[in-house]
Amino acid sequence: MGPGFDDLTRRLIEFRDARDWRQFHGLKNLMLSLNLEAAELLELAQWKSDDEIETAAADPGFRDRLAEECADVLLYLLLICERAGIDLEAAAAAKIERNAVKYPVDKARGNARKYTEL
Amino acid sequence: MGPGFDDLTRRLIEFRDARDWRQFHGLKNLMLSLNLEAAELLELAQWKSDDEIETAAADPGFRDRLAEECADVLLYLLLICERAGIDLEAAAAAKIERNAVKYPVDKARGNARKYTEL
Amino acid sequence: MGPGFDDLTRRLIEFRDARDWRQFHGLKNLMLSLNLEAAELLELAQWKSDDEIETAAADPGFRDRLAEECADVLLYLLLICERAGIDLEAAAAAKIERNAVKYPVDKARGNARKYTEL
């Protein structure tokens, strides 16, 4: 069992407040920063074919870099949700439910079309 | 208590497999898609000043849109980690620890400089 | 008078072909790379307020970094257009025309609403 959303958020806020960084963490800056971390994650795929990146992910060193970039994205997500008063877990669970309605199994099965084109 | 990382991942994989979508979910496509969702989140800040977005986040309708975009980013993060065999919770906890070392309280307090410039 | 679109493209293709890099420059990789360069440009605004970045742009050193990141984005744009057979200049001129229709002066004047909300 990992620390879970609430405990990760608590640790993160403790980290932030010990450095007096709340003043920099306006929502716009956090959303912008999340995009930069997402780009750093994507950079690991640059110049690699679809297959090459699957192969690379089997290498522990590459997987560690992948894990670190994923962690960075998650940390900004938690900061945004704490700032805006969003329950991220509940929002994610609700989104899976909505997607299940938008993409009915019988129509979506085996194709990658957007729900507006189903 | 929310569903937690493991349970969200389980529901998501169930959703994916019922639609036979694993074939589309190569790592590169997932990383690319996560970037698109991050951009949709950022779009909510477009043409808004720092203050305007804080004010907007007090509005339940805007907060719902924010929550939905955050959820989309999280769902792709979970799909990537499942695919690559990454323990996202552990990676995030470890990253908070590493950041605490990189940004010592006495040097980082109250300034937004990158750790390489501290 | 600068070199213009055609001459910049010609120099860029000469650069690419001398290194035998056309093989790496598939459209998907170029589009992904353009996004990474756009993020590097955006990174220059991270943790800066709207005002701070305007002030920073008055500094020649900062403006040089800005110029270099803008150049990187343009170079990928030219590579994409060369690859896909797109006349970028004509496309940009046409887009300004279309925007003029989408945003009529009398309705758009002084507000930042999207054309769908005018």
Added chain:
Amino acid sequence: MGPGFDDLTRRLIEFRDARDWRQFHGLKNLMLSLNLEAAELLELAQWKSDDEIETAAADPGFRDRLAEECADVLLYLLLICERAGIDLEAAAAAKIERNAVKYPVDKARGNARKYTEL
């Protein structure tokens, strides 16, 4: 012969000023908006393999959408450079020169490694 950088910029500024939009076009907002347009361009590659997108680009309808997204990126680039006093053409020409030094033909030929790893 197309309109060139200067003339495109002139038309764009005329468009902007007729709508009194300079007030919204702070550098940070323009840089953020450029990233959103880059993401819209990338979205055209979502769920497509490397090969599928090359094939799609042979289709005039798809190429038109590609051209429009490329145009959007260029227009923001021109707005940023006008705002910051950057000569984009000169910056791009200079960057090609610098890249030629960073990636010597004999070392870079046929491989996609970053210059720091050559």
